[in-house]
Structures are given as C-alpha cells and as structure tokens.
Amino acid sequence: MFRHGIQTIDAKPMSDLNTTPLIDVMLVLLIMFLVAIPVMTHKIPMTVPAGPPMIGEPTATHRLDITAQGALLWDGAAISTPELxxxxxxxVADPAAPALEVAAAPQARYERVNRVLATIARSGAQRVGFVGNREFAGGF
Structure with missing residues (x-):
C-alpha cells in the first residue's frame, strides 16, 4: 500500500478484460460486410439457354459489340442507346426469333456493359449469347 497524502491506494493489478480491440475489430468487420453485401447481391435476371446447341439449320443472328470506349456496334454499324x-x-417481334450475340471488349467499363445488358433484359429478348468469354476463363 502506498501512502499518498492522507488516503491509501491499493496497487492491485486490474483483472478486467480490455474489450476495446475486440470492439474495433467488430466495427471494421461490420463496415466490410456492409460494403461487400450489395456487390454480391447485384445481378440482372436473364434466362440464358443451357445445354448443347441445336442441330439443324442455322438461325439468323445479330451481333452487338461494346467497344472499350463504350460505343455500341450492331452488326458492325455504330448505333446509339435509343437505337439499340x-x-x-x-x-423480339421477329417471328424467326434471331439470336443476339453480345461481345464486350475486355477494357469496356462494367457499368456500360451492365446498362446494355439491362436494356436487353427489359426488351424481352430470349435468345442471347455471349461471345469472347474464353479469354477471361483463366483470369479468375
């Protein structure tokens, strides 16, 4: 016991657990989950055919290219978003139901590709395929 003036102070060690680092870690994890969850749940509902390709007479196809700068090319000709x-x-109105092939440049912004895919989904197009995905196969 130490004497400090008139009062005596016991010099016992503290036996309480320091929870400050635990609370700091929990707050950081909470913020990380709040930031990551919207990214993981973001998707565009679209039905993509599965299974082997149909054998028979080839159907008509249209190709939609999205360039690195975000420009749209319909069968090689430049078009705007309203024209798309x-x-x-x-x-969609064509009774022959032509397929639509979408090819995005690797440098194209995700936001632009996402908006184009949303436009395709809103149109009701059922026969949509993605071209050029093999170059991304080893990247993830």
Missing part, C-alpha cells in the same frame, strides 16, 4: 432499344424491339 428500337432494334431489340424489332428482334
């Missing part, structure tokens, strides 16, 4: 919606409406 009109052409997709024509594809």
């Amino acid at each position: 919606a009109m052409r997709l409406d024509a594809v």
